[in-house]
Amino acid sequence: MTYRPGDPTRTRQLLAALAQAPDPQLTADWAGQLRGLTATIHATVGAHADDWNHQSATLTYESIYHWRSELDRLLAAAEHHDPALWARARTPGTWLDALLRLRVVLTHVTSKAYWSEHTTIDYGDVEIERYLWGAR
Amino acid sequence: MTATSRRRQPAPGRVEQTARDLLALLGGPDNIAEVSYCFTKLRLTLLDRAAADDTGLLAHPAVLGLIDDTAFQVMLGPATVEPVAHALNALLPP
Numbered sequence: 733m734t735y736r737p738g739d740p741t742r743t744r745q746l747l748a749a750l751a752q753a754p755d756p757q758l759t760a761d762w763a764g765q766l767r768g769l770t771a772t773i774h775a776t777v778g779a780h781a782d783d784w785n786h787q788s789a790t791l792t793y794e795s796i797y798h799w800r801s802e803l804d805r806l807l808a809a810a811e812h813h814d815p816a817l818w819a820r821a822r823t824p825g826t827w828l829d830a831l832l833r834l835r836v837v838l839t840h841v842t843s844k845a846y847w848s849e850h851t852t853i854d855y856g857d858v859e860i861e862r863y864l865w866g867a868r
Numbered sequence: 869m870t871a872t873s874r875r876r877q878p879a880p881g882r883v884e885q886t887a888r889d890l891l892a893l894l895g896g897p898d899n900i901a902e903v904s905y906c907f908t909k910l911r912l913t914l915l916d917r918a919a920a921d922d923t924g925l926l927a928h929p930a931v932l933g934l935i936d937d938t939a940f941q942v943m944l945g946p947a948t949v950e951p952v953a954h955a956l957n958a959l960l961p962p
Contacts, residue, residue: 797929801927804926804927839932839933840932840945842929843929843930843931843932843944843945845929846882846929846930847878847879847882847930847947847948848878848879849879849882
């Protein structure tokens with residue numbers, strides 16, 4: 733996959749790809765809440781993911797911080813209530829792996845906006861490549 | 869309302885506010901024996917580890933993560949850890 737840093741459309745596509753819902757057979761409360769959260773994220777970032785002309789949309793700090801906090805809470809609940817699932821699903825390519833990677837990205841984006849007191853975040857400033865794999 | 873820039877430059881007053889926030893979440897000034905830092909993390913010697921509010925620390929927007937190893941470490945990032953460490957030290961009793 734070729735990723736061009738600063739490409740807002742590509743960033744939206746990657747964020748939408750990381751917002752994976754838990755497996756459908758999981759019925760726990762945390763799983764249901766995670767489905768709702770990922771649907772919200774998907775709807776927000778995916779709305780314009782395929783619209784190459786839509787370059788001006790931004791994320792808000794409030795929404796990013798909320799998503800990060802909810803991912804923290806719900807993933808902690810998953811680890812606590814179903815450690816066997818956590819161990820089994822915490823491997824590359826699973827929905828859990830995608831959400832853990834999404835949390836890393838959102839944590840860094842939240843921090844960057846916090847330090848600069850910015851209330852909006854350009855998709856082009858979401859440095860997914862750097863946050864997921866490091867500046868190497 | 870502005871968009872983010874690529875460099876994480878702390879806004880004026882943000883460092884001091886963050887140090888005050890972290891001080892409270894770490895159990896107050898009397899709970900911190902020593903503050904040092906490495907490239908990205910605060911390294912803390914706490915008198916009572918249980919007095920630190922891990923959930924509150926992880927919920928703070930400046931905190932990237934926690935490491936509870938030989939030292940209790942708070943990940944902040946390379947551009948902000950040094951000024952926060954200095955601000956935190958300034959809040960501790962002499």
